[in-house]
Amino acid sequence: MSSTMHRVWLAAAGGRIGEGFRYSVKLVYNNFPIPHLSRLDKEALEAAAWQILSAREAHPSKTIAWLYDPKTMPDNLLDAHRALDDILEKIYIGRPFKNDNERLEHLFKLYAEMTAEQDKEAANA
Numbered sequence: 511m512s513s514t515m516h517r518v519w520l521a522a523a524g525g526r527i528g529e530g531f532r533y534s535v536k537l538v539y540n541n542f543p544i545p546h547l548s549r550l551d552k553e554a555l556e557a558a559a560w561q562i563l564s565a566r567e568a569h570p571s572k573t574i575a576w577l578y579d580p581k582t583m584p585d586n587l588l589d590a591h592r593a594l595d596d597i598l599e600k601i602y603i604g605r606p607f608k609n610d611n612e613r614l615e616h617l618f619k620l621y622a623e624m625t626a627e628q629d630k631e632a633a634n635a
Contacts, residue, residue: 514595515602516542518613543620551601558594565590 520531524538533539547555565587566577576582599606607613 512591513598514610515598515613515617518610519543519617522614522617541621543617543624545602545620547601551597554597555594555601558590558597561590561593562587 519542520533520538523541524532524534526532565584566574568586569577569584577584577587596606602616607616
């Protein structure tokens with residue numbers, strides 16, 4: 511599911527092509543830092559994902575482009591995505607982030623920890 515955390519990472523790690531983001535499995539997806547998720551975290555995220563899908567299904571005649579256009583996005587879908595963001599931010603730091611800069615700083619800190627751990631494992635192999 512799309513989240514503010516992932517969007518911020520995508521913009522920084524993937525960059526843009528024209529008006530859109532450049533999404534890469536190697537640069538964006540495989541390197542997205544995810545903290546340890548407890549069973550309860552996973553259940554909360556799954557419930558939020560189902561809420562997003564339910565919100566989309568409440569508008570069966572609308573396209574994804576219409577649903578996600580900031581001018582036409584239904585309130586129930588926006589609320590469902592905000593709920594997902596709230597859950598994720600509590601998982602990441604226990605509170606809402608102040609802004610995208612704080613999100614990105616935290617993601618790069620986690621990325622540095624993640625790659626340092628991978629470097630240790632590679633050195634010991």
